[in-house]
Amino acid sequence: MKQLSTKVTSNGHGQDSSYFLGWEEYEKNPYDEIKNPNGMIQMGLAENQLCFDLIESWLAKNPDAASLKRNGQSIFRELALFQDYHGMPEFKKAMAEFMEEIRGNRVTFDPKKIVLAAGSTSANETLMFCLAEPGDAFLLPTPYYPGFDRDLKWRTGAEIVPIHCSSSNGFQITEAALQQAYQQAHKLDLKVKGVLVTNPSNPLGTALTRRELNLLVDFITSKNIHLISDEIYSGTMFGFEQFISVMDVLKDKKLENTEVSKRVHVVYSLSKDLGLPGFRVGAIYSNDEMIVSAATKMSSFGLVSSQTQYLLSALLSDKKFTSQYLEENQKRLKSRQKQLVSGLESAGITCLRSNAGLFCWVDMRHLLDTNTFEAELDLWKKIVYNVKLNISPGSSCHCTEPGWFRVCFANMSEDTLDLALKRLKTFVESTDCGRMISRSSHERLKSLRKKTVSNWVFRVSWSDRVPDER
Amino acid sequence: MGLPLMIERSSNDNNNNNKVELSRVAVSDTHGEDSPYFAGWKAYDENPYDETHNPSGVIQMGLAENQVSFDLLESYLEKKNPEGSLWGSKGGSRGFRENALFQDYHGLKTFRQAMASFMEKIRGGKASFDPDRIVLTAGATAANELLTFILADPNDALLVPTPYYPGFDRDLRWRTGVRIVPIHCDSSNHFQITPEALEAAYETARDANIRVRGVLITNPSNPLGATVQKKVLEDLLDFCVRKNIHLISDEIYSGSVFHASEFTSVAEIVENIDDVSVKERVHIVYSLSKDLGLPGFRVGTIYSYNDHVVKTARRMSSFTLVSSQTQHMLASMLSDEEFTEKYIRINRERLRRRYETIVEGLKKEGIECLKGNAGLFCWMNMGFLLNTKTKEGELELWDVILKELKLNISPGSSCHCSEFGWFRVCFANMSENTLEIALKRIHEFMDRRRKF
Numbered sequence: 001m002k003q004l005s006t007k008v009t010s011n012g013h014g015q016d017s018s019y020f021l022g023w024e025e026y027e028k029n030p031y032d033e034i035k036n037p038n039g040m041i042q043m044g045l046a047e048n049q050l051c052f053d054l055i056e057s058w059l060a061k062n063p064d065a066a067s068l069k070r071n072g073q074s075i076f077r078e079l080a081l082f083q084d085y086h087g088m089p090e091f092k093k094a095m096a097e098f099m100e101e102i103r104g105n106r107v108t109f110d111p112k113k114i115v116l117a118a119g120s121t122s123a124n125e126t127l128m129f130c131l132a133e134p135g136d137a138f139l140l141p142t143p144y145y146p147g148f149d150r151d152l153k154w155r156t157g158a159e160i161v162p163i164h165c166s167s168s169n170g171f172q173i174t175e176a177a178l179q180q181a182y183q184q185a186h187k188l189d190l191k192v193k194g195v196l197v198t199n200p201s202n203p204l205g206t207a208l209t210r211r212e213l214n215l216l217v218d219f220i221t222s223k224n225i226h227l228i229s230d231e232i233y234s235g236t237m238f239g240f241e242q243f244i245s246v247m248d249v250l251k252d253k254k255l256e257n258t259e260v261s262k263r264v265h266v267v268y269s270l271s272k273d274l275g276l277p278g279f280r281v282g283a284i285y286s287n288d289e290m291i292v293s294a295a296t297k298m299s300s301f302g303l304v305s306s307q308t309q310y311l312l313s314a315l316l317s318d319k320k321f322t323s324q325y326l327e328e329n330q331k332r333l334k335s336r337q338k339q340l341v342s343g344l345e346s347a348g349i350t351c352l353r354s355n356a357g358l359f360c361w362v363d364m365r366h367l368l369d370t371n372t373f374e375a376e377l378d379l380w381k382k383i384v385y386n387v388k389l390n391i392s393p394g395s396s397c398h399c400t401e402p403g404w405f406r407v408c409f410a411n412m413s414e415d416t417l418d419l420a421l422k423r424l425k426t427f428v429e430s431t432d433c434g435r436m437i438s439r440s441s442h443e444r445l446k447s448l449r450k451k452t453v454s455n456w457v458f459r460v461s462w463s464d465r466v467p468d469e470r
Numbered sequence: 471m472g473l474p475l476m477i478e479r480s481s482n483d484n485n486n487n488n489k490v491e492l493s494r495v496a497v498s499d500t501h502g503e504d505s506p507y508f509a510g511w512k513a514y515d516e517n518p519y520d521e522t523h524n525p526s527g528v529i530q531m532g533l534a535e536n537q538v539s540f541d542l543l544e545s546y547l548e549k550k551n552p553e554g555s556l557w558g559s560k561g562g563s564r565g566f567r568e569n570a571l572f573q574d575y576h577g578l579k580t581f582r583q584a585m586a587s588f589m590e591k592i593r594g595g596k597a598s599f600d601p602d603r604i605v606l607t608a609g610a611t612a613a614n615e616l617l618t619f620i621l622a623d624p625n626d627a628l629l630v631p632t633p634y635y636p637g638f639d640r641d642l643r644w645r646t647g648v649r650i651v652p653i654h655c656d657s658s659n660h661f662q663i664t665p666e667a668l669e670a671a672y673e674t675a676r677d678a679n680i681r682v683r684g685v686l687i688t689n690p691s692n693p694l695g696a697t698v699q700k701k702v703l704e705d706l707l708d709f710c711v712r713k714n715i716h717l718i719s720d721e722i723y724s725g726s727v728f729h730a731s732e733f734t735s736v737a738e739i740v741e742n743i744d745d746v747s748v749k750e751r752v753h754i755v756y757s758l759s760k761d762l763g764l765p766g767f768r769v770g771t772i773y774s775y776n777d778h779v780v781k782t783a784r785r786m787s788s789f790t791l792v793s794s795q796t797q798h799m800l801a802s803m804l805s806d807e808e809f810t811e812k813y814i815r816i817n818r819e820r821l822r823r824r825y826e827t828i829v830e831g832l833k834k835e836g837i838e839c840l841k842g843n844a845g846l847f848c849w850m851n852m853g854f855l856l857n858t859k860t861k862e863g864e865l866e867l868w869d870v871i872l873k874e875l876k877l878n879i880s881p882g883s884s885c886h887c888s889e890f891g892w893f894r895v896c897f898a899n900m901s902e903n904t905l906e907i908a909l910k911r912i913h914e915f916m917d918r919r920r921k922f
Contacts, residue, residue, distance in 0.1 A: 004778060005623045005683075013785045052567045059566065066795075068547075076547065077540050082766040083609075083759075118608050118768075119573075122789045129645055130496040150788070155619055155645070193490070224490050263490065271573075278572040278794030280608075294496040297503065298645065301612045305793035306766030 012154035018380060019044070019146040019396035026390045031416065041420045044390040046202065046358045047411035048236065048275035050332040054325050055274070058315060065314035068307065075310075082306040085299050087116040091309040094316035095283055099268060101322055102235045107247040115284040115295040116309075118302035120232050120269035123282035124151045124196075126298045127265060130291050131226055132158035137190035138228075139181045141165050141173050143361075143397035143404070145202045152196070161185040161192070164400050167363075170352060171204055173197070173212045178219050194226030194263070195219065199246070200233040203397050203406035204361045205337075205354030207237055213249040217260070226263045232282075235273030235326060238334035239355025262288040270312065272358060273329070279308045333358070333410060336417070340409040343421030347428045351407075358410040362391075365403030367431065376402040387427045389420055495645055502639035506868060507532065507884035514878045521903065529908045532878040534692065534846045535899035536726065536763035538820040542813050543762065546803055572794040575787050577606040581797040584804035585771055589737075589756060591810050592725045597737035599773060605783040606797070608768040610722050610757035612790040614641045614686075617753055617772055620782050621716050622648045622683040628718075629653050629671045629685045631663045633849075633885035633892070635692045642686070651675045651682070654888050657851075660840060661694055663687070663702050668709050684716030684751075685709070690723040690733065693885050693894035694849045695825075695842035697727060700734040707739060707748070716751045725761030725814055727844040728822035740775060749775040758800070760846060761817070767796045821846065821898060824905065828897045831909035835916040846898035850879075853891025855919070864890040875911045 014020070022044045031039035059066055068076045082088065089111065096109040117123035132138060134157035140148065141163040152160060163181040165171040178195075185192045195216060200207040208216075220227045229246040237243040250261050266285040271277035281304055284295050316322060340360055341351055349367075351360040368375040373395045380393040383405075394404035409417060491497075502508075510532045519527035572578065579601065586599035607613040622628060624647030630638060631653040642650055653671040655661040668685070675682045685706060689698040710717045719736040727733040740752050754773040759765035769792055774780050804810060828848055829839050840849040856863035861883045868881040871893075882892035897905055 004782070005620055005626075007623075008620055008778065008782045013782070015785060047571060049567070049571070052570070055570075056566055074544060074548070076544050077537070080540070080543075080764045080766050081535060081537070083768075118790050118793075125789055130492055133493040133495065136493075150785075155786070155789075226490065276570045278570050280573075280791050280793050290492060290496065294492070294501075297501045297640075300609075300640070301615055301645075302608050302790040303768050305608075305768050305796045307799065308793045308795050311795065 007155060010154075012150065014146065014150040014154070017146055017149075017396045018377065019392050022380075022384055022390040022392065025384055029388070031388070033413075033416070038388065040384070040388040040390055041416060041423075042390050042411060043408045043420060044392045044406070045411055046272065046408050047277065048272055048329070048333075048358050049411050050336065051275060051325060051329050054321075054328060055315070058318065058321050062314060062318075065311045068310065079306045079310055082309075083303065085296055085303060087114070087299075087304070088306065088309040088313060090317070091304075091313035092116070094313045095268070097319075098316045098322055099234075099266075099285075101319075102243065102273070102326065103245050103248065104242060107245065107251055109247075109285060113285055113287060113292055115286070115292055115299055116304045117282040117284060117295075117299055118280040118304060119271060119277070120230065120267050120282040121147065121151050122280075122299075122302035123267045123269070123284045124148070124228075124230065125156065126295050126302070127228055127267065127284055127286075127291075128152050128156045128158055129298060130294050131228075132156060132193045134158070135189075135191060136193045137161045137185045137188070138193060139163050139178070139185065139195045141171075141177070141197060141201075143171070143203055143394055143399035143406075145198060146392070146396045146398075148196075158193075159185075159188075159190050161188065161190065162398055162400075163195070167352075167401055167404075170206070171201075171361075172209065173215065175215055175219070178215070182223065192223065192225055194228060196228040196230065198230040198233070200231075200237060200243070200356035202233065202357060203359060203392065203394075204352055205357035205359050206352065206361075207239070207241065207243055207356050210244055210249070213244060213246055214253070217246070217249055217253060217255070217264070220263060221260050224263075226265065228265050228267060230267040232267065232269040232272050233357050234268070235329065236333055236358060237356040238330040238337065241355060243356070257287075262286075265291070274325075276312075279312070280304060281308065281312060336409050336414070339414065339417055340407065340421070343418070344407075344424070347421070347425035349424075349428065359406050359408040362405045362407050363403065364405055365401070367428065368403050371402055373402045379403075380405070383424075383427070387423050389423060498644070500640065500644045502636065502644075505636055505639075505884045506865060507636040507880050510868075510872055510878040510880065513872055517876070519876070519904065519907075521901075525907075526876065528872070528876040528878055529904060529911075530878050530899060531896045531908060532880045532894070533899055534760065534896050535765065536760055536817075536821070536846050537899050538763075538824060539813065539817045540763060542816060543764075543803075546806070546809055546813075547799075550802060550806075569794050569798050572797075573791065575784050575791060577604070577787075577792065578794065578797040578801060580805065581792075581801040582606070584801045585756070587807070588804045588810055589724075589773070591807075591814060592730075592761070593733070593735050593737060594730050597735055597741045599737070603773055603775070603780050605772045605774070605780060605787055606792045607770040607772060607783075607787050608790040608792055609759060609765070610720065610755050610770040611637065611641050612768075612787075613755045613757070613770040613772045614638070614718075614720065615644075615646065616783055616786050616790070617718055617755065617779075618642045618646045618648050619786065620779055621718075621753075622646065623681075624648065626681045626683045627651045627675050629668070629675070629682060631655050631661075631667075631687060631691075633661070633693055633882055633887035635688060636880070636884050636886075638686075648683075649680060651680065652886055652888075653685070656889050657840070657892075660696070661691075661849075662699060663706065665705055665709065668706070672713060682713065682715055684718055686718040686720065688720040688723070689736070690721075690727055690844035692723065692845060693847060693880065693882075694840055695845035695847050695894075696840060696849075697733050697844050700739075703734060703736055703739055707736070707752070710751055711748055716753065718753050718755065720755040722755065722757040722760050723845045724756070725817065726821055726846060728818055728825065729843065730818065732843050737773075751776070753779060762813075764800075767800070768792060769796060769800065824897045824902075827902075827905060828895065828909065832912065835913055837912075837916075840892075847894050847896040850893045850895050851891060852893055853889070856891050859890050861890060867891075868893070871915075875915050877908055877911060 092111040137159040269282040392406040582601040627649040757770040880894040
C-alpha cells in the first residue's frame with residue numbers, strides 16, 4: 001500500500017491507554033438521570049461544569065459579545081478577516097490581566113509575551129517544538145496527565161523521562177528524584193532540555209509547595225535547562241493557601257529579567273478555570289524573545305477563532321465579572337470536593353489531601369488483590385464495567401505505585417455525584433476487603449486520617465503563608 | 471529551492487557558549503518569512519491605504535482575501551440569528567453549556583454534514599462527500615501540515631508544481647522536516663503540469679536519494695488563478711498509482727471558479743473509481759477562508775478516502791480543533807441550501823466581474839495576464855519591463871512597484887516560478903473604487919515609462 005508515516009503506524013497518539021478506553025466505554029453507555037439511570041457515570045474527564053450560570057447571565061447582559069457586534073454595530077467583517085497570528089491585542093491584554101488576578105496581582109504578565117494557541121494541548125506541543133527535538137528529553141514528575149505522552153512526544157519526536165514521586169511524602173518532588181531522572185536520561189543517551197510540571201497538579205489535585213518550586217528553579221539554573229510550568233488549573237485553587245506560581249518564585253528570588261527567567265515558560269488555558277474546552281483557548285507565556293517569535297509563527301497551525309477571541313476579551317475585561325467568578329468558582333469547587341471526599345470516606349476510602357483541581361487522587365490500594373498494576377487494572381475494570389464509573393487508573397498516569405485513581409468531581413451535578421458515591425460504597429462493601437473495612441472503619445479512618453494529617457504537615461511546613469488546614 | 475534543508479543557526483549562539491539551545495526547528499528560517507511575499511505585507515502594515523485618511527498609502531494586492539460577498543453573509547446571520555438563539559434551538563443555557571464543553575475531535579456532526587453538503591454544492595453535485603470522512607482543522611494551513619505529518623517522514627519529499635503558494639514552504643516543511651521538490655511548469659503551455667515535468671521531478675528526488683511520498687496540487691491554482699484540466703488530473707492520478715504515492719488536492723478556491731462547469735475536482739474522478747487501492751491515495755483539503763471570506767474563524771478540513779488517514783488525522787486534529795462556537799454558528803448557515811446556492815452563484819459572478827475589470831485595465835496598458843478562470847487574483851506578466859530577465863531584475867521591478875506605485879503585489883520568484891517577471895495581483899480584498907485607483911497608478915507608471 002501507499003505507506004503512511006511512522007507517526008501513523010506508531011502508538012504515539014497514546015489512545016490505546018486505559019485513560020482513553022474508559023472514555024470509549026462511557027460513550028457506549030452514558031449515564032442520564034432520566035433516560036439512562038443505570039448508565040456509566042463519567043468521572044474520568046476533568047471538566048469544570050460548576051459555574052456556567054455565571055457566564056450565561058453575563059452573556060445575557062452583554063449580547064454584543066457573542067453576536068459579533070460592538071456598540072450595537074456589526075463587526076462581522078472585521079472579525080471574519082482577522083487572522084493575525086499576533087492575536088487580538090484586547091484579548092491578550094485581558095488574558096494577561098486575568099492571569100495576574102489569579103495570582104493575586106503579585107506578578108505582572110506582559111501581553112506581548114503571550115502567544116495564543118488552540119488550547120493548551122497545542123500550546124504544550126508548540127513549546128516542545130521550540131525547545132526539543134528527536135534525541136532530547138523533558139523530565140516530568142509522575143503521576144502526570146496521560147495526554148502528555150501524545151502532546152509532548154508524538155509529532156516532536158522528543159522523549160519524556162519520569163521524575164518518580166511517591167506516596168511516602170504526598171508525591172512531592174524531591175531533589176534526589178530530580179537528579180535520578182536526569183541521570184536516567186543520560187543512561188538512555190538523551191539530552192535533557194528541561195523539566196515540565198503541572199501546577200496545580202493533574203492528577204494529584206495539589207498545588208506545588210514553595211519548597212518544590214524553589215528546588216525546581218535551582219535545578220534548572222544549575223543544569224542550564226528550561227522549566228515549563230503548565231498552570232491551567234491555577235484558577236481552581238480552593239484551599240486556604242494561595243496559589244504560588246513559578247512567576248512568584250522568580251520574583252521572590254529576584255530572578256526577574258535574568259537569563260534564568262528566559263528559560264521559564266508558563267502555559268495557560270481557559271478550558272479548566274472557565275470550563276470552556278470547546279472554544280480552544282490556550283496560551284504560552286515566555287520571557288525569551290526567540291521563543292515568542294518562533295511560537296507566534298507556529299501558532300499559524302492553531303490560531304484561536306477571532307469570533308472566540310472577541311467574545312472572551314469582552315468577558316475577561318469585565319473585572320467585576322472575573323473577580324466574582326473566581327471567588328464563586330473556588331467556593332463551589334471546594335464544596336464539591338468535600339462532597340466527594342466525605343462520600344469516599346464513608347466507603348472507607350481516602351484521598352491525597354487536595355487543595356486545587358477538578359479531581360481527587362484516590363487511594364484504593366487496600367482494595368487491590370495484590371500490590372501490582374495487573375491488580376490495579378482488574379479493579380479498574382470492575383469499577384468501569386460493574387460499578388459503571390469511569391475513573392482513571394494511576395498506571396495510565398505513569399504512577400509508580402499501583403492502586404491510585406484519579407476521580408473527577410466537577411463535571412456532574414451533586415445528585416449524580418451522590419449516586420456515584422453510593423454505587424462505589426455498595427461495591428466496596430460487597431468485596432471481602434470492603435466488609436473488613438466497614439467493620440473497623442472507624443479505627444481505620446482514624447489512623448488513615450493521622451497519616452493524611454502528617455502528610456499534610458509535611459507539605460505545608462515549608463509554606464510561609466497560611467496556617468494549615470485541619 | 472535547494473534540496474538540503476536550510477538550517478541557519480541564530481547569531482546568539484556565538485555570543486554565549488553556555489546558552490541552552492532551542493530546537494533546530496525554532497532557529498531555522500524554514501518558516502519562510504524572510505521572503506518578499508511577507509516583506510511586502512510589512513510595507514503595507516506600515517503605510518496602509520485608506521480612501522479618506524491615507525489616499526497615498528500602500529494598496530494591499532498581495533493578500534488573497536475575498537471581501538466581495540460579506541453583505542450576503544451578514545444579512546443571513548442577521549435574519550437567522552437574532553439575539554438569544556445564538557446557542558441553538560434549545561436556546562439559552564443548555565445550548566451555551568453544551569457548546570462550550572464540546573471538544574470532541576470528531577467535530578460537530580451538524581457542522582460536518584453542512585460542510586459535506588457545501589462541498590457537494592460547489593461541485594454541482596458531481597461528487598458526493600461523506601461527513602464521516604471529514605476531519606476539521608483550524609484552517610487549511612493546519613490541514614496541509616497535518617496531512618504532511620501523516621503521509622511523509624522527515625527528509626521525505628512532496629512534489630509540488632511551480633509556481634506555488636509561498637506559505638507551503640512553511641506549512642509542508644517547517645515542523646515536519648519534509649522537503650518540497652518542484653515540478654517545473656512554464657508559460658509555454660499555460661503552466662499546466664506535464665507528464666515529463668512530473669517524471670523529471672521524481673527523478674531529481676530519486677537521484678538525491680530522497681523518497682517521494684506524494685504530489686500536492688492546488689486546484690484551482692494559487693497563484694495562477696486557473697483550474698487544472700481534467701486530463702491533467704487523470705494523468706496525475708495515473709502517475710501516483712504507478713509510483714505508489716499519494717495525491718493531495720488543495721481545493722480551497724473551488725468555490726471561487728467563475729464558471730462552475732470549468733472546475734473538475736479530483737473527487738469527481740475518484741467518484742467513478744471502485745478500486746480502493748487507487749482511491750485510498752487521494753486526499754482533499756478545503757477551507758472557508760477563501761470561498762466564504764472567513765479566514766479569521768479558522769475553518770479547514772481534510773477529506774480522505776483512506777480510513778487510516780481519517781482516523782489518524784482526527785486524533786492529530788486535537789492540536790488544531792475548530793472553536794465549537796464557530797462550528798455552531800456556521801453549521802446552520804452552510805446547511806441552508808437556499809442560502810448556499812444563492813451565495814455560491816453571486817460570489818462567482820462578482821469575482822468574475824472583478825477579474826475582468828483588472829485584466830482589461832491591465833491590457834489597456836499593454837500588460838497581459840495568464841488566462842484565468844478562478845481565484846481571488848490574476849497572474850500578471852511584466853517580464854517585458856525587467857532590466858534583466860533574472861530574479862534580481864524581477865525583485866528590482868517589484869521594489870519599484872512597492873515604493874513608487876505603493877502597490878503590494880507578489881513577485882513570482884517568491885512563488886518559486888522558474889520564469890521571471892510574473893506577479894500575483896489580488897483583486898477581491900478591496901472596494902471597486904480602490905481597484906480603480908490601483909489601476910490608475912499603474913496607468914500613470916506605464917505612461918511615465920513610455921515617455922522614456
